[in-house]
Amino acid sequence: MSTKKHPIKTNMTYDSAYEALEEIVEQMESDKIQVDELAQNVRRAKELIAFCENKLREIEAEVDKAVHENPDTNDTLLVNGS
Numbered sequence: 001m002s003t004k005k006h007p008i009k010t011n012m013t014y015d016s017a018y019e020a021l022e023e024i025v026e027q028m029e030s031d032k033i034q035v036d037e038l039a040q041n042v043r044r045a046k047e048l049i050a051f052c053e054n055k056l057r058e059i060e061a062e063v064d065k066a067v068h069e070n071p072d073t074n075d076t077l078l079v080n081g082s
Contacts (some may be wrong), residue, residue, distance in 0.1 A: 014055045021048040 024045045027033040
């Protein structure tokens with residue numbers, strides 16, 4: 001698959017971005033990439049990495065919020081072992 005001009009989609013998931021990144025890495029490692037496309041693929045990989053990092057930060061913030069949203073529930077869960 002060529003990675004020509006594929007902007008980050010607003011509905012892209014972490015998994016699809018990670019998969020696209022893995023594909024770029026595989027192409028680069030197996031020499032399946034044209035020299036002319038190298039810079040473009042590096043830029044695309046950089047965008048995908050930034051997307052994945054941001055997605056992980058968002059998820060971390062959501063989990064943090066959920067855990068700290070109702071402290072009484074956390075105590076109950078710890079006591080009950082659930």
